Amino acid sequence: MSRISVAQLKLNMTLSRQPFLLREKSLTTTRTGSAMLRVVLADRTGAIGGVYFDVPGHVPDSLTVGQGVEVTGRVGEFKDQLQLNIERIIPARLENPEEFLPLARRPIEEMAQEFDALCAGIENADLSRLLKTIFDDKTTYQAFTHAPAAKFYHHACVGGLLEHTLSVARLVLTACELYPELHCDLVLTVALLHDLGKIRAYDPVSFDLTGEGSLLTHLYSGAAQVERAIDALPGFGAELRLQVIHALLSHHGKLENGSPVLPMTLEAIVLHYADNLDADTRGALDHFQRSEGDGSIFTEYSSMHETKLYRRSQDSSSPAGSKQQSLL
Amino acid sequence: MSRISVAQLKLNMTLSRQPFLLREKSLTTTRTGSAMLRVVLADRTGAIGGVYFDVPGHVPDSLTVGQGVEVTGRVGEFKDQLQLNIERIIPARLENPEEFLPLARRPIEEMAQEFDALCAGIENADLSRLLKTIFDDKTTYQAFTHAPAAKFYHHACVGGLLEHTLSVARLVLTACELYPELHCDLVLTVALLHDLGKIRAYDPVSFDLTGEGSLLTHLYSGAAQVERAIDALPGFGAELRLQVIHALLSHHGKLENGSPVLPMTLEAIVLHYADNLDADTRGALDHFQRSEGDGSIFTEYSSMHETKLYRRSQDSSSPAGSKQQSLL
Amino acid sequence: MSRISVAQLKLNMTLSRQPFLLREKSLTTTRTGSAMLRVVLADRTGAIGGVYFDVPGHVPDSLTVGQGVEVTGRVGEFKDQLQLNIERIIPARLENPEEFLPLARRPIEEMAQEFDALCAGIENADLSRLLKTIFDDKTTYQAFTHAPAAKFYHHACVGGLLEHTLSVARLVLTACELYPELHCDLVLTVALLHDLGKIRAYDPVSFDLTGEGSLLTHLYSGAAQVERAIDALPGFGAELRLQVIHALLSHHGKLENGSPVLPMTLEAIVLHYADNLDADTRGALDHFQRSEGDGSIFTEYSSMHETKLYRRSQDSSSPAGSKQQSLL
Amino acid sequence: MSRISVAQLKLNMTLSRQPFLLREKSLTTTRTGSAMLRVVLADRTGAIGGVYFDVPGHVPDSLTVGQGVEVTGRVGEFKDQLQLNIERIIPARLENPEEFLPLARRPIEEMAQEFDALCAGIENADLSRLLKTIFDDKTTYQAFTHAPAAKFYHHACVGGLLEHTLSVARLVLTACELYPELHCDLVLTVALLHDLGKIRAYDPVSFDLTGEGSLLTHLYSGAAQVERAIDALPGFGAELRLQVIHALLSHHGKLENGSPVLPMTLEAIVLHYADNLDADTRGALDHFQRSEGDGSIFTEYSSMHETKLYRRSQDSSSPAGSKQQSLL
Amino acid sequence: MSRISVAQLKLNMTLSRQPFLLREKSLTTTRTGSAMLRVVLADRTGAIGGVYFDVPGHVPDSLTVGQGVEVTGRVGEFKDQLQLNIERIIPARLENPEEFLPLARRPIEEMAQEFDALCAGIENADLSRLLKTIFDDKTTYQAFTHAPAAKFYHHACVGGLLEHTLSVARLVLTACELYPELHCDLVLTVALLHDLGKIRAYDPVSFDLTGEGSLLTHLYSGAAQVERAIDALPGFGAELRLQVIHALLSHHGKLENGSPVLPMTLEAIVLHYADNLDADTRGALDHFQRSEGDGSIFTEYSSMHETKLYRRSQDSSSPAGSKQQSLL
Amino acid sequence: MSRISVAQLKLNMTLSRQPFLLREKSLTTTRTGSAMLRVVLADRTGAIGGVYFDVPGHVPDSLTVGQGVEVTGRVGEFKDQLQLNIERIIPARLENPEEFLPLARRPIEEMAQEFDALCAGIENADLSRLLKTIFDDKTTYQAFTHAPAAKFYHHACVGGLLEHTLSVARLVLTACELYPELHCDLVLTVALLHDLGKIRAYDPVSFDLTGEGSLLTHLYSGAAQVERAIDALPGFGAELRLQVIHALLSHHGKLENGSPVLPMTLEAIVLHYADNLDADTRGALDHFQRSEGDGSIFTEYSSMHETKLYRRSQDSSSPAGSKQQSLL
Numbered sequence A, B, C, D, E, F: 001m002s003r004i005s006v007a008q009l010k011l012n013m014t015l016s017r018q019p020f021l022l023r024e025k026s027l028t029t030t031r032t033g034s035a036m037l038r039v040v041l042a043d044r045t046g047a048i049g050g051v052y053f054d055v056p057g058h059v060p061d062s063l064t065v066g067q068g069v070e071v072t073g074r075v076g077e078f079k080d081q082l083q084l085n086i087e088r089i090i091p092a093r094l095e096n097p098e099e100f101l102p103l104a105r106r107p108i109e110e111m112a113q114e115f116d117a118l119c120a121g122i123e124n125a126d127l128s129r130l131l132k133t134i135f136d137d138k139t140t141y142q143a144f145t146h147a148p149a150a151k152f153y154h155h156a157c158v159g160g161l162l163e164h165t166l167s168v169a170r171l172v173l174t175a176c177e178l179y180p181e182l183h184c185d186l187v188l189t190v191a192l193l194h195d196l197g198k199i200r201a202y203d204p205v206s207f208d209l210t211g212e213g214s215l216l217t218h219l220y221s222g223a224a225q226v227e228r229a230i231d232a233l234p235g236f237g238a239e240l241r242l243q244v245i246h247a248l249l250s251h252h253g254k255l256e257n258g259s260p261v262l263p264m265t266l267e268a269i270v271l272h273y274a275d276n277l278d279a280d281t282r283g284a285l286d287h288f289q290r291s292e293g294d295g296s297i298f299t300e301y302s303s304m305h306e307t308k309l310y311r312r313s314q315d316s317s318s319p320a321g322s323k324q325q326s327l328l
Helices: A108-120 A125-135 A138-146 A160-178 A184-193 A211-231 A238-250 A266-290 A321-327 B108-120 B125-135 B138-146 B160-178 B184-193 B211-231 B238-250 B266-290 B321-327 C108-120 C125-135 C138-146 C160-178 C184-193 C211-231 C238-250 C266-290 C321-327 D108-120 D125-135 D138-146 D160-178 D184-193 D211-231 D238-250 D266-290 D321-327 E108-120 E125-135 E138-146 E160-178 E184-193 E211-231 E238-250 E266-290 F108-120 F125-135 F138-146 F160-178 F184-193 F211-231 F238-250 F266-290 F321-327
Strands: A014-029 A035-043 A046-053 A068-078 A081-091 A298-302 A307-310 B014-029 B035-043 B046-053 B068-078 B081-091 B298-302 B307-310 C014-029 C035-043 C046-053 C068-078 C081-091 C298-302 C307-310 D014-029 D035-043 D046-053 D068-078 D081-091 D298-302 D307-310 E014-029 E035-043 E046-053 E068-078 E081-091 E298-302 E307-310 F014-029 F035-043 F046-053 F068-078 F081-091 F298-302 F307-310
Touching: A035 A068, A035 A081, A046 A068, A108 A125, A108 A138, A108 A160, A108 A184, A125 A138, A125 A184, A125 A211, A125 A238, A138 A160, A160 A184, A160 A266, A160 B160, A160 B266, A184 A238, A184 A266, A211 A238, A211 E307, A211 F211, A211 F238, A238 A266, A238 F211, A266 A298, A266 A307, A266 B160, A266 B266, A307 C211, B035 B068, B035 B081, B046 B068, B108 B125, B108 B138, B108 B160, B108 B184, B125 B138, B125 B184, B125 B211, B125 B238, B138 B160, B160 B184, B160 B266, B184 B238, B184 B266, B211 B238, B211 C211, B211 C238, B211 D307, B238 B266, B238 C211, B266 B298, B266 B307, B307 F211, C035 C068, C035 C081, C046 C068, C108 C125, C108 C138, C108 C160, C108 C184, C125 C138, C125 C184, C125 C211, C125 C238, C138 C160, C160 C184, C160 C266, C160 D160, C160 D266, C184 C238, C184 C266, C211 C238, C238 C266, C266 C298, C266 C307, C266 D160, C266 D266, C307 E211, D035 D068, D035 D081, D046 D068, D108 D125, D108 D138, D108 D160, D108 D184, D125 D138, D125 D184, D125 D211, D125 D238, D138 D160, D160 D184, D160 D266, D184 D238, D184 D266, D211 D238, D211 E211, D211 E238, D211 F307, D238 D266, D238 E211, D266 D298, D266 D307, E035 E068, E035 E081, E046 E068, E108 E125, E108 E138, E108 E160, E108 E184, E125 E138, E125 E184, E125 E211, E125 E238, E138 E160, E160 E184, E160 E266, E160 F160, E160 F266, E184 E238, E184 E266, E211 E238, E238 E266, E266 E298, E266 E307, E266 F160, E266 F266, F035 F068, F035 F081, F046 F068, F108 F125, F108 F138, F108 F160, F108 F184, F125 F138, F125 F184, F125 F211, F125 F238, F138 F160, F160 F184, F160 F266, F184 F238, F184 F266, F211 F238, F238 F266, F266 F298, F266 F307
Parallel strands: A046 A081, B046 B081, C046 C081, D046 D081, E046 E081, F046 F081
Antiparallel strands: A014 A035, A014 A068, A035 A046, A068 A081, A298 A307, B014 B035, B014 B068, B035 B046, B068 B081, B298 B307, C014 C035, C014 C068, C035 C046, C068 C081, C298 C307, D014 D035, D014 D068, D035 D046, D068 D081, D298 D307, E014 E035, E014 E068, E035 E046, E068 E081, E298 E307, F014 F035, F014 F068, F035 F046, F068 F081, F298 F307
16 A cells, blocks of 8 residues: 555545554543543644554553654544544654655755854854854754744744744845944854754744753753853854854844843844744734635634634735725 | 024023923922923923923913923022023924934934935845835935934934944944855844834934834834835745834844844854944943033943943043052 | 524424525635535524535535525534534524624614714814714714624624723713813814724624724824815814824723823823723623633633622622632 | 921021921931031922031931921031031920821812711621621721822822822713623722722821831732721621622732732723823822923823823814924 | 443443433523533543433433432443443432542642641741641641642642642742741742632632633732731731731732732742743643653643643653664 | 041041041042042951042052051041041051951851851761862852852941842741751751852952852852852762752742742742741841931831831830820
8 A cells, every 4th residue: 555645644544554653642541441542643734643543552552652653543533624543553664764754845954944044154263163063063054054933833844944044044145235333254053053053942843842842941951051062162262152142132122022031132133023023924824824715815813823713805905995895 | 692502501690582392391290289390491402401380270271392492480409410490381383303312423414415325335235125115215224314213312313323224234234244154235224124124113302202212112123114115016035024123123122122133144143243233332432522521530330331421531541650649 | 384583493493495694704615625614693682603514516616705505404512512513504684684783782773862962062163073974974983883892702792882882981981070171072072083093994794804904093084084084174183183093092091902192181091091981891701701600719811801790699788708719 | 497398498598497298318427527408398378498417416316207307507508409518406295286288189178078978878887888888997097098109209299198188089980881780889989998908008298108008018918907997897797708808909900010929800990091191190190290390292101101201282172283393 | 340440441331320420401492492411421430521412301401410320321432532322410429529539649647747847847927827727627628638729621720738738838938048138937838729719710629710810810819818818917027917918919020920919029930930830830740641641742732731742751861872763 | 647447537637547348439630620539448347438639540459449558648528428538548467467358256266167067967978078068169158158148238248148048048947847848958058058149149348249240140159059069079960969959949939039040949949938038137227227227116118128127116015105295
């Protein structure tokens, strides 16, 4: 049986040893003693819930979240959603694991080259050395270029952090043209590093906050990791070090957003707003996408934006006498 | 006696019928009956306080703030500041009034051309008509290109609003490259119009808030003026109108900052952060300039940024082993 | 079959071509391809949900929210609530449409006369002209006297805005007696106009926020509409114009409640508190009514009042030795 | 030498044993050992500062704030304000003490009658008994009818609390007409009692907060005093008691304004807004008066209103083409 | 049939006249006319829901919340929870009522002795008399030693208030050792009395807020009760009285937490933090316990702590190379 | 001339080459070209301002803040404060530098022994190693035992950080007795380390925030330093590391107080309140001391406590009939 993607699943379809990534699992033991396993199975095209009634005792422990499984069963329906009724589920090695996670819009390869070029363009010796120290580490580079930028489903994707980082970098470069007083190498460096902590704060598969992400925050983790990298660079400018770490710590802009200090330098101010502009705009785009096709002009409430959003009708730029009705 | 600029004044200098712009005046009648007139006199190079003891009764009423005066007297000192001891002050017509107000960094002419080019580049017919309707009005155009962007002294200058508007426009154009979903003509139009209300909200000479600026806010005034302009354009898209006015009303980003509604469209979100980025960065640059030369690493508290700011030492980008001391 | 009102419906009743107002509709297409139409049907006496299983494809599009329908089917039950199981639903012209919307407590006619008398009592020439200009427009007058004052179900009713306006007017008139310094014509005028924007901000049938209501707010819409009316009045006092618009803009009292400016005049202060007093008191009365009959002393949490409310027992003013128990 | 009021004092006038009320005193011992006594002296027409250089050691202790003094000296000037240079100051019994404190606008006698009539109109037996118990106490009645309503100088006056109470009562009576559901006797009773705690919270002469006012707040003190009065009334309704105390405790409307509980009853809601309406409106009137005559359209910032206030020009209600200038 | 505790109930078990405490009851009359009674039944070991379909009309009124019942029926299941299907329920006198409520960890007897010892140790005559006056009242003492400290289920228990009080007392005694400036008798007295108002604010059986608890708050009720006790003590120090009541009123530390005044004395500051330390720590322990056994490292969101909490794994203090995985 | 301490200075005293610590210096160049040097000179007994008119150009640069000077001049007076009129000031080596800074109440030696004993008592191997690694470093230990705990004058003293740390440790030990669930070694360790970052954040002489203190905050600096120490300890428990760093980062308790994360563990919660209890109580004691002797019952507003504080009169615990007056 050839591989069937999540997007291809249809009601009543029968599956035999189909591979999926195990995103989540939970075991419910009812008080009557019978056990039920709930799972979320996924590949790049989407995710589907599954349920295994009267699951044998050894099964749940044999499965590891973030690894592959092979599933046998039938596609049913629950609360108007497709759901897999599982008859058998076993651990399995995924041949092409990357096919089982959602991907960023742009190819990672292409984004990574753009990122490398930005790093290479830094002329300040200390900052250049700093970026090298951090990203020449293969593990870090691999994690950084594949990490998600945030935990919510549609927003999270492999390469999401890289995509966000490049947008912020693009915005601070425009700022460099506008304000000659900006230390351009500095603001670009902190743009490239500002969310480094997310590679420790989010699980690369489930996109959940890790223990470190919850207890220490990505803001602290990233700043501390960068400071350790600076420690290893003899002669790194003491004042420059403070400015780098300060911009990383303050980039959320407000204490109530989790920055322990407000932006006090030009570069920290610019980074903060560039980060917000990209995060809120992409957040809005993702929010539109999530609620696409329900036909109403306004979306559901977006907790990120603290309001519902307005979805422009397709042809809103043309003269609109007839459209007035629908709005007023 | 040839004209002496404010920057050229020195202690004990004697002035004879020197022209200045009258920025402020106030009359103090002491309880003993003697009257003292305090004034602020200015030209493009700066401002100086003046005091006229036992001023004759008819003098104060003869002078109008925002118009020229000729002053005879002597440069004295008060609380470590130069101060004019006035012997005579009379109303006078300034020959080149523009020489008596601070100017933006870039020539207005040059900025105006850039602004015109941006307007001319709008392809959407409705938005193009809208900008024409508003800026083809000579009075509005003149006011807009010469208005200050805010009321504080160093920040305020002739052309300040135009300079700010161009920076915001530049930032939203970068956003247009990043997010193809943006309605580029729309976001550029609202960038160009977002602070239009300031031409009614600030006095063009004293840079004080006007009655309308205080009671209605520039946010409302601008939106209402734009809406009136739309009223005059038959067939203007109904939905587009809502989006234009919405972006103007919401560009302060939060209710507590005076926007009656939060940004609900992509364009409103982008405009908000672009506006904040430029305002806070320029505000920081102006704040640095105001406190220049006091030798300390941190500035005074900046109420705009809710923190003191950090002033980089000149050579912070070079290796800095020896500098650690000065900081720690 | 004679008309049966919503209040008269009983379990298992059979309906044949009964007329209702269509309040809401939504189509759920299950992933198995079958379609289900959900509707809310209403008349003056209440509202009831309906469901049409396997609805034919052309039906949903043939129906328009805010217009009449004729329904054939049977009264069933779902989650302890009556629900119509629809067999047929077709668009229909309602003969007496006003019988299908909830009504204010007092007759609209009577309230409109009271409103007219208040307008007629304004002696200030400018303000009198202003009210005339606005309310002599038949469409505006009709919309104003029939609009709801807010969107929630029990509170919303035809004539609700008028009822609220009259209460606020009554309270500011008392204030006029207390504070001779108040400009009585001014404060009364802004009381009468303060929620004018709601005729554009709420849909007159569904009572939902319109696009304009969400994107521009009733506060802005009302102020801008009044300002346009002033534009049309040659010689209207410039200072008076500012005071009128200021009171409209500031009547929510705080930036975080959506006013772009705080009340700065006596009249704006009085209007703000009079508006709050009536809104919160009526809101409490409506909240009591919604949760009537559940027997407990405290209501559910009221998000408007940010607390649950306390419902006095009927006879609390009599000596109450025996009642202590129920409370303590 | 006949009595000279504060308002009659002029520069260089010589005083001999003139009577004043001692409002404040403070002794500054310079480090060189010389002592300087500063005092504030007042009568109904105003207050003036005084300074006694090298004051003999026994003098300061002989004087009691809130009692009369006789002063010999000369009227001088300090920082543009008249100031008494004292040569001698001794304690003295004031013959007509009431002439030495500022008075409410309306005669206390007249207001007290109005207050008595309101009390007498309460029909509910419990509430009527409660008001009697409290106000039949001569000391309480005398304190209540003469107390100030707040501590700031211009606002504070003998009878101020009574004046405020009557305004609030007037407003709640209007509410009784608007909302038949209001328990009218209850809302009127709590209006009459709502600031009773101020007779313990403010010093009747200096108008300063007392120790009890600072440590317990007038809100608590008043509620506790009323509850003790209820204790003394056998058979007082248990539920009514809760409602009375609740309205007193919640009348500041928000926790951050010092109410330990939010208004949860109709009567508490109405009382809260009636109290705010009168306090803010009177506060604005007093604020206008304090800054009268400085000629500008806007007042100084009012911390009570969190904004500067706008002072209408005298003739703003007449057609105003020519006035536009002064504002715009 | 011998008594079966809630903890012993199993699916399909049949009960015959088993005694329970009636915690809650509610009657749902469906619109079809049939009646359903829902109850919560409890004993010291836990609580279980019950449902009585088609309950005869006289039954619901025959039952009183907070009293005993005898139940006949069968243990079923609803939404994965055990639930009693009731066939018969009658009022009954509980022989050992204390067996039907959850108990504090430590024996009440033991805690009461500790409390008595603390009272006995107060040397200040006034404060000692005050504690005696209050706690010599048998009813108060009984209520105080058995009241819950808060309303949520797991936290609430008989003796909970006493347990909390002793912890706070323990903490302030440590503070007395650290700060000799503390008035030790005073801070201990207010620690012992700080939540006295809870005996009126919480129902001793349902642990719900009473009418007085909701309308007046335990903070006010306690302070007012203590003040009445002081009234009965001739010669009690006036300043001491203010300090006692002040500490009680301010112990929530912030206006937004319901204290009408901020802590202004050393003793009030210490009491506030000692109270918070114990409440938040116990609240966390209870929160852990409620969500025990779901296997995840973080708990559900705790509204008390405004975050989810982190549950240490059992052996976290041992070297943890292998555990890193589970976290990172 | 033998050394004269600051406390011994008297008006008109003449000084010849007296040694002081230079706390602050600032040079004012008037626009007339003359230069004036202002300094603050200090020793353990206090601080005094000095002014050097027409200071020779080379002098200011020859002096270093935080080092010794020798001063010749005369004690004058300015604004009622003693002030040194300097005739000559030269850099000088202080023989016993420790005599020139304010000291903590308890001897540092004694406190350090107590601190060492607490460290030695930690049984958990990882935590014990961690404390050793950090405090075996002589420079760190010396800095830690001598650092101030905060920047304000009266509060800051040599040993202040140590004193604060011991108090917090004392409070968490009490908590360990109350809550057996606490990981006692962990909570004690984080108590000992919680303000470690202050040794980098405050200048040890001027007590000013350093560049690092302002830009990175002591909270971040401390956590990062501890994490680096953990890095150097092979096999340190991964989960324990998270808990240690988490408690350090969260100990300010709220995002708006600068913690990037809220306390999520028992130990973090206890640490937070113990820290607050000691800081606020000591802050109050210092505030009382600063305003001692002005005779009023209430202090000036304390920005730390957001209120003025109440100062108990000396004998408030005795029966107080006569004292009522002074308060009421």
